[in-house]
Amino acid sequence: MLIGIDKMNFFTPNTYIDLVKLAEHRGIDPNKFTVGIGQSKMAVPTITQDTVSMGANAALPILDATDLGKIDLIVVGTETGIDESKSSAAFIHQLLNIHPFAKSVEVKQACYGATAGLMMAKDFITTHPGRKALVIASDISRYGLATSGEVTQGAGAVAMLISENPRILELEDVSVSMTESIFDFWRPNYTDTAIVNGKFSNEAYVNFFSTIWEEFSKRTSYSLADFNAFCFHLPYSKMGKKALLPALENESEDVQKRLMSHYDLSTTYTKNIGNIYTGSLYLSLMSLLDSDENSLKSGDLIGFFSYGSGAVGEIFSGRLVEDYDKHLLKEAHQDMLNNRYDLSIEEYETIFTKELPKTDGTHPLSEAKYDKSHFYLSSITDHQRHYNERQ
Structure with missing residues (x-):
């Protein structure tokens, strides 16, 4: 059975x-940001956007009525x-109106969580065909x-819809994971910001990449020359x-050129959005x-390296499906990035420092000037979050 990413x-x-x-406001050479780490723009969420609303906003455009009736597993x-x-x-699950007989869970392991979800989904579809x-x-x-x-x-x-006979990417069966309990990045329950070494x-x-790659190569007999791209x-x-x-030092010039040129293409969205943790690989x-x-x-082999601090890593692979390009949303993605609001420093710092209420009562939330998203956090009433849809 062929299983993989049908929509995303x-x-x-x-x-x-x-x-x-x-950078200029902080008195830093802009090249340290744009060249040194390779970033251009950074997404700044208003207080009305959180894990739930962003996840629902990502999923809504790719799901039709048939999908909503067939989704039996939701993993965040x-x-x-x-x-x-x-x-x-x-x-x-509620915001998207998915049928009631679906299981819904959240997975945590730093930036590795979505890959754990992807592997869970693949195994689930294997035992639940259709x-x-x-x-x-x-x-x-x-x-x-x-800071x-x-x-x-x-x-x-x-958001990724996983199914049989996927229309974008078929996942291969062999993957290699690795776990080591380390403190390279962590966030105790009592702080809203991470601690990083x-x-x-x-x-x-x-x-992690070099160690897992060595084992993955042994189990699959793949070399980097077999891959058309590595994400x-x-x-x-x-x-x-x-x-x-x-890893490319001993590869041919053609292999180095191919993988590095595709690597550069894979960084375009990150440069303009920033770090989105669990979603950054995808x-x-x-x-x-x-x-x-x-x-x-179609048929090209793509490698994936997932890493979540603390730490868990995994390398796996997949092959592009025939006519995969017809199922991409590149124009919608570009429109979304092109139509964003460029914050001033004052606006950025004001939005960043806002905090959600932590007391009883009804607390309406509004960022209508900035937040134009379909789903948004509209209020907190007696510690319960409530979301609305824009019509």
Whole structure:
């Protein structure tokens, strides 16, 4: 049975800060942002956009009535869940009007969560032929104003419909995972911002890739020359290159050129959105496919490196399906990015520092000037979140 990604889409809030503007305001050479880490713009969510609303906004455009009746599993991978008990998936299940006899769960392991969801979905479809699964990655990356990690923040969500006979990507069966309990990046329950050991995190990322790749290559007999592209978890656009370049040293010039040119295509969306944690690997896939100018074709092999600090990593692979390009949403993606609101520094800092109410009572929320999204967080009443739809 062939199982994989049948439909996919991403969402990002329609407010952002230009990183040249931010660098100049912070008294930093803009090249440190735009060249050093390779970022141009950073999504900034209003208080009315959270894990639930972004996930639902990502999924809505790709689901029709048939899908809603066949989705029996909803998995949300996130490290910025909105409740310590109730899953984001339960909220999203209701917002999307998926039939009642579906299971809805949230998965957490830093930026690896959505990949865990994807593998769960693949196994589920294997034992439930004819049914479908919805995998969503939704996160808001926060390190604080004027911090060393400020420039690698971002927000967004990815939605993937997983089914038999997929129309975009067929997942291959062999994958290799690795777990090691380390503290390269973590966020205790009592803080809204992450704690990062940047140098160690970069080293761990590269080590995980090289170690897992060696084992993956043994199990599959694949070499890098067999791949037409390799997509990476991208907390910022240059991160994957730190792992890929050493692995390419002994490959031919043609292989190096092919993989590096496709790597560059896979970073376009990240450069303009920032770090979306669990969704960043799949954002890189959409960036690659949307940006490609006919160098990829059906049957081409694509590799994937998923990494979640703390740490879990996985390498897996998939093949593009015939006419996959007819099922991409590249124009809608470009329109979404082109029609965002460019925040001033004052607007950015005001939006960033707003906090949700934490007391009893009814608290309406409004960011109508900025937030034009279909689903949005409209109020909190006695600690319960309520969402609305724009008509």
